[in-house]
Amino acid sequence: xxxxxxxxxxxxxxxxxxxxxxxxxxxxxxxxxxxxxxxxxxxxxxxxxxxxxxxxxxxxxxxxxxxxxxxxxxxxxxxxxxxxxxxxxxxxxxxxxxxxxxxxxxxxxxxxxxxxxxxxxxxxxxxxxxxxxxxxxxxxxxxxxxxxxxxxxxxxxxxxxxxxxxxxxxxxxxxxxxxxxxxxxxxxxxxxxxxxxxxxxxxxxxxxxxxxxxxxxxxxxxxxxxxxxxxxxxxxxxxxxxxxxxxxxxxxxxxxxxxxxxxxxxxxxxxxxxxxxxxxxxxxxxxxxxxxxxxxxxxxxxxxxxxxxxxxxxxxxxxxxxxxxxxxxxxxxxxxxxx
Numbered sequence: 001x002x003x004x005x006x007x008x009x010x011x012x013x014x015x016x017x018x019x020x021x022x023x024x025x026x027x028x029x030x031x032x033x034x035x036x037x038x039x040x041x042x043x044x045x046x047x048x049x050x051x052x053x054x055x056x057x058x059x060x061x062x063x064x065x066x067x068x069x070x071x072x073x074x075x076x077x078x079x080x081x082x083x084x085x086x087x088x089x090x091x092x093x094x095x096x097x098x099x100x101x102x103x104x105x106x107x108x109x110x111x112x113x114x115x116x117x118x119x120x121x122x123x124x125x126x127x128x129x130x131x132x133x134x135x136x137x138x139x140x141x142x143x144x145x146x147x148x149x150x151x152x153x154x155x156x157x158x159x160x161x162x163x164x165x166x167x168x169x170x171x172x173x174x175x176x177x178x179x180x181x182x183x184x185x186x187x188x189x190x191x192x193x194x195x196x197x198x199x200x201x202x203x204x205x206x207x208x209x210x211x212x213x214x215x216x217x218x219x220x221x222x223x224x225x226x227x228x229x230x231x232x233x234x235x236x237x238x239x240x241x242x243x244x245x246x247x248x249x250x251x252x253x254x255x256x257x258x259x260x261x262x263x264x265x266x267x268x269x270x271x272x273x274x275x276x277x278x279x280x281x282x283x284x285x286x287x288x289x290x291x292x293x294x295x296x297x298x299x300x301x302x303x304x305x306x307x308x309x310x311x312x313x314x315x316x317x318x319x320x321x322x323x324x325x326x327x328x329x330x331x332x333x334x335x336x337x338x339x
Contacts, residue, residue, distance in 0.1 A: 129326050156208075157297060162294045232284070
C-alpha cells in the first residue's frame with residue numbers, strides 16, 4: 001500500500017514510500033543530462049568553467065570520482081546531491097540542494113528518497129562506512145539531519161568554525177625559531193612530520209580508528225585539492241629538526257583562506273610554536289579582503305585556545321559529522337523517507 005501526503009498549499013501529491021513515484025526520477029548526472037545539475041543551487045561565477053569541471057569528473061575513472069544525482073520530473077530539477085568514495089573506503093554524501101519552490105514537506109520527502117537511492121547505487125561497492133558532514137547553517141541542514149537519522153546514521157563529531165579578526169593583535173613569540181616553506185621538504189618528510197604532530201593530541205583524527213592519517217596527508221597533497229601547493233605550507237624547525245607544520249588553503253577568487261591544519265610535535269608543545277606558525281601564515285597572506293578561517297574539533301581544547309589567542313573568534317556555526325558502518329542488510333531494510 002502506498003501512503004500519500006498532500007503538502008499544505010501545494011497541489012501535487014507525493015507518495016511516501018521507498019519506491020519512487022512514477023513521475024519522479026533519480027538520475028545520475030552524465031554528459032546527456034548535465035544541464036539538470038546547474039538548474040538549481042548557487043550560480044557559479046564562471047559557468048562554463050564549472051561545467052567543464054563536472055564534465056571532466058564524469059569522464060574520469062579515478063577512485064576519487066564524484067557521483068552526482070538529481071531528483072527531477074522531465075527537465076525540471078527539484079534536488080541535487082553529490083557523493084564520493086575516497087581511497088580509504090569512506091562513502092561521503094553531502095547534503096542536497098533543493099529548488100527554492102519546494103515546500104518543507106517536499107524537501108523532507110525528497111531528502112529521504114534521494115538518500116535511499118544513493119545508497120542503493122553503491123550497494124555492490126566495497127565501502128567501510130558512510131559519512132555525511134555539513135554546516136548547521138546549511139539551508140537544508142534540518143531536513144537532511146532528519147533523513148540521515150532515520151537511516152540510522154549516528155552523530156560522530158562537531159567542529160567549531162573560527163574566523164580571524166583582522167583588527168586583532170597577537171603577542172609575538174619570544175622564542176627564536178626558523179619557519180620555512182614546505183617546498184623545501186619531500187613528501188615523505190612532511191608525512192613523517194604530520195604523523196609526529198598527531199601523536200597524543202586531542203584532535204579527532206588522532207582518536208578516531210576509522211581515520212587514516214596517511215590517507216589524510218595524501219588528500220592534502222592531491223593536485224585537485226586547494227591545499228596541494230606545498231610551497232605555501234609552513235614548517236617550523238629547531239636546528240635541522242622539523243617541529244611544527246601548518247597547511248593553508250587559499251582561494252584568491254573568493255578571497256578566503258583556511259588553516260587546514262596546524263600541529264606541533266609533542267616535545268615542543270606549549271612553547272608558542274603553533275602561534276608562530278599562525279602569525280607567519282597570516283603575514284604571508286596579508287591581502288586586503290582576504291579573511292582566514294579555521295575548523296577545529298570541539299573536543300580539541302588546546303587548538304581552540306591556540307586559535308583564539310591568535311585572533312580567531314567563534315562564529316558559533318558548527319560543522320557536524322554523522323556516520324554509519326556500511327551494511328547491505330541494514331540498507332535493504334531501511335525505513336521509508338521521513339515526514
